[in-house]
Amino acid sequence: MSVLKKCIVWDLDNTLWDGVSLEGDVVVREEVIRTIQELDRRGILHSIASRGDEDLAMKVLKERENDGLFLVPKINWLPKSQNIIKISKELQISLDSMAFVDDDPFEREQVAFMLPGVLTIDAQNAALLPLMSDFTPGHVTAEAADRRRFYRTEFQRQDAESSFSTREDFLMSCAMQLKIHPLHEENIPRVIELMTRTHQLNTTGWLLDGNELSDLLHQKSDSVTIAVAELEDRFGSYGIIGAAIMETTPLAWRLNYLAVSCRVLGRGIERAFLVSLLRETFAGGCTRVEATYRDTGRNRMMRALYQLVGLQVCGTSDNDGGMVFRVDRVDVPEIPSWVRVL
Amino acid sequence: MNSEIEAALWAYIREQCLPQGTTMEFADTRNLFESGILDSAGLISFVGFVERKFNLTIPDEDLVPANFVSIASIAEYIRSKQQVQPDPAPVENGYVGTKEVHRLGSR
Numbered sequence: 390m391s392v393l394k395k396c397i398v399w400d401l402d403n404t405l406w407d408g409v410s411l412e413g414d415v416v417v418r419e420e421v422i423r424t425i426q427e428l429d430r431r432g433i434l435h436s437i438a439s440r441g442d443e444d445l446a447m448k449v450l451k452e453r454e455n456d457g458l459f460l461v462p463k464i465n466w467l468p469k470s471q472n473i474i475k476i477s478k479e480l481q482i483s484l485d486s487m488a489f490v491d492d493d494p495f496e497r498e499q500v501a502f503m504l505p506g507v508l509t510i511d512a513q514n515a516a517l518l519p520l521m522s523d524f525t526p527g528h529v530t531a532e533a534a535d536r537r538r539f540y541r542t543e544f545q546r547q548d549a550e551s552s553f554s555t556r557e558d559f560l561m562s563c564a565m566q567l568k569i570h571p572l573h574e575e576n577i578p579r580v581i582e583l584m585t586r587t588h589q590l591n592t593t594g595w596l597l598d599g600n601e602l603s604d605l606l607h608q609k610s611d612s613v614t615i616a617v618a619e620l621e622d623r624f625g626s627y628g629i630i631g632a633a634i635m636e637t638t639p640l641a642w643r644l645n646y647l648a649v650s651c652r653v654l655g656r657g658i659e660r661a662f663l664v665s666l667l668r669e670t671f672a673g674g675c676t677r678v679e680a681t682y683r684d685t686g687r688n689r690m691m692r693a694l695y696q697l698v699g700l701q702v703c704g705t706s707d708n709d710g711g712m713v714f715r716v717d718r719v720d721v722p723e724i725p726s727w728v729r730v731l
Numbered sequence: 732m733n734s735e736i737e738a739a740l741w742a743y744i745r746e747q748c749l750p751q752g753t754t755m756e757f758a759d760t761r762n763l764f765e766s767g768i769l770d771s772a773g774l775i776s777f778v779g780f781v782e783r784k785f786n787l788t789i790p791d792e793d794l795v796p797a798n799f800v801s802i803a804s805i806a807e808y809i810r811s812k813q814q815v816q817p818d819p820a821p822v823e824n825g826y827v828g829t830k831e832v833h834r835l836g837s838r
Contacts (some may be wrong), residue, residue: 457790556749556767559744589772656771693778693794694771697764702792727767 393585394508394523396482398473399425399439399623400491401439401446401464411447412517417453421480425458431526432533434480434540437462437474438489444505456505460540469496470503481541481651488523490515491678527585528578529598532628539586539652542624543712547623560656560727563622567661568731572615572632577602580632583648590649592661593711594685605634612637620653627653633660635670642670644680648693659694664722665730671718679703683711698722736806743780744802748773761804764796770783774799781805787812 399405405422408415425435435458439446443464450459451592461479463472469489477484485506491497492512501509508523518524526533546563553559572580584596605613618631630653634646644666649659668679670678679699682692699720703711724730737759748768763769771779777799778789787809798808 411803469749490781560767651772655770657764657767657770659771661741690771690775690795696792696795697771697774697799699796723765725765725767 392485392523393526395486395586395670396434396476397425397437397488397490397518397524398436398438398469398476399459400469400489400496400512401437401449402441403492404490404515405437406449409441410449410596411441417448417449418515421512422453424516424518428524429537430459430534431524431529432536433517433524434482434537435459436476436480437464438468438469438476439464440466457579458537466498468503470500473500473504475509481654484542484627490518526582528577528582530582532579533582535628539626539627545600546622546624557727560725563624563656563727565620565622565656565658565728566731567658568619568621568664569616569662569665569726570619572602572606572617574603576608576617576629577606579629580615583629583632583650587650588687589646589690590647590650590654590687591685591688592644592647592691592695593681593683593709594688595646601705618649618658620658623666630658633662633666635666637675641677641679641694642675643678647680660698660722661724661728661730663694664698664724667716667721668724671721676718678717680714681706681711683688683709735792736809737802739784740781740802742825743777743784744768747776747780754786759806760801762800763802764800777805782808785809 399421402409402415403503406415406417429435437446438457439462442570443462443468447462463475465472469491473484473489475489476482477487483506484504487506488508488510489497489500490510490512491500494511498509500507510518532539541632549562550556550559553562580596581599581602584591590593602615606615614635614637616633616635617629618633620627620630627650630650632646632648633644636643636645647663649662653659667678680695680696683706684692695714698716699722700714700716702712703715705711706713744763757766761768774794778794781787782789789812793808799805813826
């Protein structure tokens with residue numbers, strides 16, 4: 390199965406528009422703009438890697454009022470593979486989740502050779518992109534349609550950071566509020582999306598479809614609890630950014646699944662979410678708290694998070710080669726001081 | 732006794748974890764997690780840097796607060812690892828370390 394693409398990097402001359410902007414007037418290709426707008430609605434981000442003059446090219450884009458669609462455009466004379474690597478870093482999207490559209494076969498081959506994970510597409514097929522499975526997520530959620538705006542907010546946040554003398558002061562100033570509540574039926578598509586898209590902060594790589602999650606939510610026994618976390622700060626709302634599935638057995642409380650969106654990395658949110666769940670459990674009188682983890686090859690970060698909040702390996706789980714961690718009440722740290730948990 | 736290690740750690744933290752051009756300063760013993768300088772994602776990148784820079788293999792089970800809570804504790808951890816793995820050069824006798832083999836296989 391191919392990886393769902395999260396970002397498309399576009400060439401400009403003879404791809405986004407007919408003609409070469411350095412050589413005279415160009416005509417924007419309306420069918421390409423429509424494609425980009427449709428994929429933007431699905432939560433796929435767009436950027437630019439093009440040779441040429443940045444001011445001139447941005448002027449053409451602004452005239453068509455489309456500059457808002459493209460994040461971190463790179464218009465310069467560097468090899469496009471280098472620009473794609475920069476875009477990948479700035480948007481924190483892995484290269485195998487990116488696609489590149491260009492009319493020039495040399496540029497496509499160069500990118501395919503240097504960055505084998507990037508899907509390269511001939512510009513003349515641009516209008517077909519919405520039909521390809523690489524660009525067709527199962528559900529289009531509210532979070533998806535707003536994804537571009539979230540990234541813009543994130544850039545503002547990074548700019549704001551440089552004006553504070555300590556990082557903690559800056560984080561405090563963001564006024565982060567983490568709202569943790571039980572899963573509601575209408576959150577299911579977003580949680581499925583989170584499970585599918587999140588690889589690093591994901592304890593097991595577990596994948597459910599909407600029906601399975603709905604069954605889990607509605608099953609008679611109240612031993613399973615599903616919690617979601619929503620984040621808001623002074624820059625705006627991020628929607629649902631975390632999900633946890635917990636099970637209470639006669640012997641223990643166990644965290645079976647935890648995922649936190651990589652969009653909110655770097656501000657201790659995953660720590661706040663996990664610590665809140667643990668503290669609440671201990672406050673409810675539970676004495677034995679366990680959490681499962683399965684190495685997926687991409688989620689070492691989650692194991693680090695476990696260990697940083699005091700969870701220690703205590704065994705292996707029965708069937709899937711997973712590991713079981715446990716923690717004692719006294720070892721659970723405080724919730725980060727800059728996050729208010731509601 | 733070996734301030735080169737601390738200097739390298741500081742250079743990384745300044746470059747990667749603090750705003751560009753900052754004059755921010757704090758003690759080597761400052762808790763990097765409580766002060767928001769590192770989180771789980773930041774730690775993974777930092778560990779990657781330490782592994783490359785000091786030619787060490789850091790097993791997942793070592794990613795605990797006692798080893799990584801501050802620049803001082805990370806430096807101490809690096810020194811203890813360097814004593815166990817004194818020099819990466821002699822790889823004779825097949826000694827590469829079983830942990831490393833395990834890590835390559837599991838990832």
